[in-house]
Amino acid sequence: MIATIRTTTGRENIVIESITSKVKGHAIPIKSVFHPEDLRGYIFIEGEVNDIEAGIKGIPHVRGLINKDVPMEQLERFLIVAKQEIKLEVGDVVEIIGGPFKGEKGKITRVDETKNEITVEFLEAAIPIPVTISVNTVRMHEKKR
Numbered sequence: 001m002i003a004t005i006r007t008t009t010g011r012e013n014i015v016i017e018s019i020t021s022k023v024k025g026h027a028i029p030i031k032s033v034f035h036p037e038d039l040r041g042y043i044f045i046e047g048e049v050n051d052i053e054a055g056i057k058g059i060p061h062v063r064g065l066i067n068k069d070v071p072m073e074q075l076e077r078f079l080i081v082a083k084q085e086i087k088l089e090v091g092d093v094v095e096i097i098g099g100p101f102k103g104e105k106g107k108i109t110r111v112d113e114t115k116n117e118i119t120v121e122f123l124e125a126a127i128p129i130p131v132t133i134s135v136n137t138v139r140m141h142e143k144k145r
């Protein structure tokens with residue numbers, strides 16, 4: 001069974017670390033725990049219902065268990081890496097299409113391909129402040145010349 005755990009938004013990775021250490025320390029047979037970056041406030045956990053409940057009991061930032069099996073077909077879009085057609089490079093100008101900076105344009109100052117993140121400085125900001133965001137939340141606006 002794959003169940004969904006509601007968490008405090010932004011604390012998903014802390015919850016996963018806590019569950020992982022508890023599972024290892026108490027030999028609870030949980031098969032996997034993961035958090036899709038696109039889905040804030042939720043993580044998925046695979047195991048038997050009793051084991052899942054034992055694994056999350058007393059873990060800070062866990063807000064509840066949605067005790068309903070999630071079909072693998074619904075999770076595949078989070079697990080299969082989408083191909084990136086356009087190569088982003090330092091100096092390119094991108095438009096943010098998701099998250100708190102939606103609609104802003106920024107110039108790329110750093111590309112981290114392993115984490116699938118870029119650092120941008122907003123063009124219309126009075127003081128350039130570098131912000132690191134996922135490449136999945138931007139679209140190419142202007143290629144560096």
